[in-house]
Amino acid sequence: MNTVARLISAAGSLVVLVSTAACADPASNGRDAKQPAEYLVTIAPGAQLRAISEAYGQWGIQSIRGVGSNVFLITLSDDPGVSALQRLQGSHPDIKAVQPNFRYRVPK
Secondary structure, three states, X not given: OOHHHHHHHHHHHHHHHHHHHHHOOEOOOOHHHEEEEEXXXXXXXXXXXXXXXXXXXXXXXEEEXXXXXXXXXXXXXXXXXXXXXXXXXXXXXXXXXXXXXXXXXXXX
16 A cells, blocks of 8 residues: 555544544433433424424423524423424424434543
């Protein structure tokens, strides 16, 4: 293997190692690993933002912030837990996914 190929291979291995370390470790091992009452909600392309309010407004939406294409970070006043939010997906076709907002840290 020539020098350039070895450098490319080593760089690729380093990228995989760093990205795995940065993403694989939630901040702690229990309740504190997720931000309380914060969820990432994905809506269908072309769906109105009000779909989130209609689905989850009963828990007092404090804020909705766009974080990506059709992905929004919501903060609720009352946290019912991710299971309750996911159960509502079936009755709201514009809601495609919901997950907790996990905190991640890079190990030292």
